[in-house]
Amino acid sequence: MEQELLLECQRSDRNAQRKVYEKMAGRLYAVCRRYLKNDEDIEEVLADTFYKIFTKITQLQNPETFEAWARKIAVNECLQKLRSNKGLLISLEENFIDHSEGTTENISLEKDILSLLNFLPEGCRAIFNLFAIEGYPHKEIAAMLSISEGTSKSQLNFARKKLQELLVNQNI
Structure with a gap:
């Protein structure tokens, strides 16, 4: 700027x-x-x-x-x-919609992955964004969200696993 x-x-x-x-x-x-x-x-x-x-x-x-x-x-x-x-934090047992019927649109992988973030619970999505995209360490995330570092790590792990499942279901 x-x-x-x-x-x-x-x-x-x-x-x-x-x-x-x-x-x-x-x-x-x-x-x-x-x-x-x-x-x-x-x-x-x-x-x-x-x-x-x-x-x-x-x-x-x-x-x-x-x-x-x-x-x-x-x-x-x-x-x-x-x-x-x-x-912010949603139970890890929250039900997810099965999105295995992919669209035929040919859009970029980045847009596909970012759109899949919408299928994560808010807490997992926020922690995934803070860690994987914004680059915050778990200690700072925990402080920002008033949670433990362990909770931050487990929510991130859950988000990664759920994104992998969604990617496989979408054939991305």
Whole structure:
């Protein structure tokens, strides 16, 4: 992100904020989509994310870290939404829908895998995203979600196994 554009955002320049929104909305939407299923929730979290970005942008010390900083805000907003909805961790025994009838659409493997994340319980999906995609260690995940490291590891293991099953069932 251009340093001058971010400086203009720090001065609450609406035009600069619009440009930042246009550059970042797609990326942050994709982050939110990995954590949340409901489009209304995603839009709400995305709006909350940009509100926090623009109201706290003066706290950004290094403009070079803007994108990582914005992603972290989006992840935290998603986790807050998951907690407020119904509690983050879902029982490992939760029933899953059999999705063995694959579609004939020829889309990329990455999109296929990301769409399969929607079939995981919210807790497993959040932990998988935090560990495998965002790169957080189990200790930080446990602290963020107020769970034990062991729970984080077991939820990640469960998510991986369930994703493997879904991949096999989808012939991906």
